[in-house]
Amino acid sequence: MDDIIFGKNSVLEALIAGNREINKILISKNSRPDIKLNKIKDLAREKGIIFQFVAKEKFSQYAEFNHQGIIAHISPIKYMDLDEFLEKRHVNESLIILDGIEDSHNLGAIIRTAVCAGVSGIIIPSRRNVQINSIVEKTSAGAINHIPIIKVNSLNNAIEKLKNSDWWIIATDASAKDNHYDINYNDMNFAVIMGAEHAGVSKSLLKLSDFIVKIPMMKDFNSLNVSNATAIIIFEALRQKLTKR
Amino acid sequence: MDDIIFGKNSVLEALIAGNREINKILISKNSRPDIKLNKIKDLAREKGIIFQFVAKEKFSQYAEFNHQGIIAHISPIKYMDLDEFLEKRHVNESLIILDGIEDSHNLGAIIRTAVCAGVSGIIIPSRRNVQINSIVEKTSAGAINHIPIIKVNSLNNAIEKLKNSDWWIIATDASAKDNHYDINYNDMNFAVIMGAEHAGVSKSLLKLSDFIVKIPMMKDFNSLNVSNATAIIIFEALRQKLTKR
Numbered sequence: 314m315d316d317i318i319f320g321k322n323s324v325l326e327a328l329i330a331g332n333r334e335i336n337k338i339l340i341s342k343n344s345r346p347d348i349k350l351n352k353i354k355d356l357a358r359e360k361g362i363i364f365q366f367v368a369k370e371k372f373s374q375y376a377e378f379n380h381q382g383i384i385a386h387i388s389p390i391k392y393m394d395l396d397e398f399l400e401k402r403h404v405n406e407s408l409i410i411l412d413g414i415e416d417s418h419n420l421g422a423i424i425r426t427a428v429c430a431g432v433s434g435i436i437i438p439s440r441r442n443v444q445i446n447s448i449v450e451k452t453s454a455g456a457i458n459h460i461p462i463i464k465v466n467s468l469n470n471a472i473e474k475l476k477n478s479d480w481w482i483i484a485t486d487a488s489a490k491d492n493h494y495d496i497n498y499n500d501m502n503f504a505v506i507m508g509a510e511h512a513g514v515s516k517s518l519l520k521l522s523d524f525i526v527k528i529p530m531m532k533d534f535n536s537l538n539v540s541n542a543t544a545i546i547i548f549e550a551l552r553q554k555l556t557k558r
Numbered sequence: 559m560d561d562i563i564f565g566k567n568s569v570l571e572a573l574i575a576g577n578r579e580i581n582k583i584l585i586s587k588n589s590r591p592d593i594k595l596n597k598i599k600d601l602a603r604e605k606g607i608i609f610q611f612v613a614k615e616k617f618s619q620y621a622e623f624n625h626q627g628i629i630a631h632i633s634p635i636k637y638m639d640l641d642e643f644l645e646k647r648h649v650n651e652s653l654i655i656l657d658g659i660e661d662s663h664n665l666g667a668i669i670r671t672a673v674c675a676g677v678s679g680i681i682i683p684s685r686r687n688v689q690i691n692s693i694v695e696k697t698s699a700g701a702i703n704h705i706p707i708i709k710v711n712s713l714n715n716a717i718e719k720l721k722n723s724d725w726w727i728i729a730t731d732a733s734a735k736d737n738h739y740d741i742n743y744n745d746m747n748f749a750v751i752m753g754a755e756h757a758g759v760s761k762s763l764l765k766l767s768d769f770i771v772k773i774p775m776m777k778d779f780n781s782l783n784v785s786n787a788t789a790i791i792i793f794e795a796l797r798q799k800l801t802k803r
Contacts, residue, residue: 418663422783422785422786425782425783425786426782426783426786428777428779429773429775429776429777429779429781429782430775430776431775431776431777452783454783456779459777459779492797492800494797494801528674528793529796529800530674530675530676531674531675531676531796532673532674532676532704534673534674534701534704536674537670537671537674537789538667538670538671538697538699538785540667540783540785540786541667541670541671541785541786541789542789544782544786544787544789544790545789545790545793548773548790548794549793549794549797551774551776552737552739552794555737555774556739
């Protein structure tokens with residue numbers, strides 16, 4: 314069964330990445346041509362992918378998706394297996410592990426930020442976490458085609474495997490003593506566990522972690538949006554890498 | 559005309575902040591009592607604010623808002639005037655200036671992150687930028703009640719005023735030479751200008767800025783979501799403050 318992806322960025326990025334089969338592209342007859350749309354048409358022609366111009370009413374069922382008058386029918390994303398990921402040699406790389414993220418927009422934003430920061434993959438559990446859907450694809454602005462999504466049945470097992478493969482595990486927790494920037498992220502493979510917005514990282518995963526860190530806050534206020542929290546940590550790691558601390 | 563705010567966090571934070579008039583709170587009869595809901599009821603009683611239990615059908619018109627069975631009618635947020643803000647003495651403080659942000663979720667997330675980082679205020683233009691609406695309030699998780707929102711008719715004039723009041727202006731631009739972490743954020747009042755997701759910061763504002771910085775990326779990919787980009791920069795400034803670099 315095909316997925317549907319929405320919007321110019323999503324369709325364009327899927328065409329560029331080329332790792333999924335695009336079965337057809339539907340474009341609203343009312344769409345005004347612009348640089349992105351022209352690029353989409355050129356690439357589709359080049360790759361022999363059908364695109365059709367259809368009445369804008371065809372899109373009314375997708376009103377909630379901010380489709381910009383363009384959708385594509387595409388094969389579902391292929392998840393990577395953790396064993397397959399670990400078969401390759403990894404040097405000073407990073408992973409993000411998501412534990413119970415519920416919001417599609419947050420997952421999409423995390424994927425996008427992960428690609429910008431050069432993260433090597435994102436691990437999500439097959440249950441109790443939002444899965445890849447159209448909103449995730451849209452919010453990721455096509456980034457989803459540029460990073461392995463590793464789906465696992467048990468985060469506990471996945472973390473054990475990572476530790477046995479010389480990965481260091483960093484969990485985030487609001488009550489941690491250490492600050493996230495106290496970690497030296499250079500010269501190791503590390504995976505950062507980000508928890509659900511309300512519940513945080515599960516106790517069993519905290520126990521398995523090598524480091525537990527917090528993002529210090531200036532006000533005693535609620536907490537950060539999880540995609541922003543993820544961005545702060547992985548871009549601190551990138552800062553350290555680029556400046557050698 | 560009252561605003562309507564949605565969800566337990568939004569209502570609770572508005573009650574705690576106490577800086578806006580809450581005219582009534584409507585709670586779905588089907589809501590299960592929990593800690594937050596009990597806190598809301600206790601605070602409402604204490605402050606003499608009416609709360610009513612209503613049929614859940616009353617909420618159907620707000621389906622898109624993830625209202626969690628609770629809404630409140632509340633006086634609109636009071637914007638602060640820039641002159642009023644500048645009358646007070648500011649030492650090593652920060653501001654965020656938003657130039658053309660279109661997405662309500664992004665504005666809400668930026669407000670939330672700004673409060674967590676102890677930012678002193680957010681400046682938005684009265685045109686060509688999303689304004690404070692119910693989605694912004696909800697996404698901010700109530701943070702909007704904890705930070706001045708400064709609305710100005712002209713960002714150019716606002717920046718001139720800030721510069722005359724000893725604030726330093728930092729603009730973000732993908733083609734900048736300097737990285738955002740090369741700035742020493744300590745010992746100055748600074749305002750960071752964040753631009754629209756596609757267009758970036760306007761040329762006229764770039765010209766007025768003291769520093770132009772980028773967030774370095776590992777892949778040649780699109781760009782960060784603007785709320786994540788904002789989080790990365792203001793939390794780097796906070797890191798510097800807390801570690802004295």
